[in-house]
Amino acid sequence: xxxxxQTPVALLFGxxxxxxxxxxxxxxLLRSRGIRVPGTTxxxxxxxxAVGKEESTPSEDGTNSLAFRFATAxxxxxxxxxxxxxxxxxxxxxxxxxxxxxxxxxxxxxVIESTAQIWSYVVGIxxxxxxxxxxxxxxxxxx
Numbered sequence: 001x002x003x004x005x006q007t008p009v010a011l012l013f014g015x016x017x018x019x020x021x022x023x024x025x026x027x028x029l030l031r032s033r034g035i036r037v038p039g040t041t042x043x044x045x046x047x048x049x050a051v052g053k054e055e056s057t058p059s060e061d062g063t064n065s066l067a068f069r070f071a072t073a074x075x076x077x078x079x080x081x082x083x084x085x086x087x088x089x090x091x092x093x094x095x096x097x098x099x100x101x102x103x104x105x106x107x108x109x110x111v112i113e114s115t116a117q118i119w120s121y122v123v124g125i126x127x128x129x130x131x132x133x134x135x136x137x138x139x140x141x142x143x
Contacts, residue, residue: 010139013132017125024121030110031100039070039099039111041091042079066091068111070099078106 043066067081078101091097091111101109 010132010135013128013135017128017132020121020125020128024118024125027110027118027121030102030108031112033102034100034109035073035103036098036100036112037070037072039068039097041093041095041097041111042067042069043093066093068097068099068109070101070109072101072106073103076106078109080107080109082110 065081067079069077069079071077098112099109100112101107
């Protein structure tokens with residue numbers, strides 16, 4: 001790769017690693033500070049917001065995807081999908097799960113049984129950091 005491209009590419013990988021670290025920290029803070037309640041996985045058809053407004057939530061390919069439903073401490077029923085589709089891939093519809101949510105915004109929620117996203121962030125951070133390191137070393141002629 002030409003030298004003039006290595007620095008911007010390394011910077012891009014560095015920004016990606018920073019984003020992944022930020023998302024991992026947000027997830028870990030939610031899991032450590034959020035409120036834990038029982039929930040159920042469901043097929044996402046409608047997303048009921050706490051104020052009663054409904055919003056259609058089809059997945060990118062037009063089909064319905066797995067979501068989770070739970071009741072907040074105040075009794076509001078919330079149905080939401082995780083950011084990444086793979087987070088619920090090991091679960092099936094109707095399965096009981098433990099949900100952790102942010103009391104100031106119940107739609108910021110995560111399923112405790114789904115640990116795949118933590119590992120995907122860790123692997124992603126490691127891979128982008130390694131690629132960034134190799135590009136920087138290559139730019140300075142260290143490898």
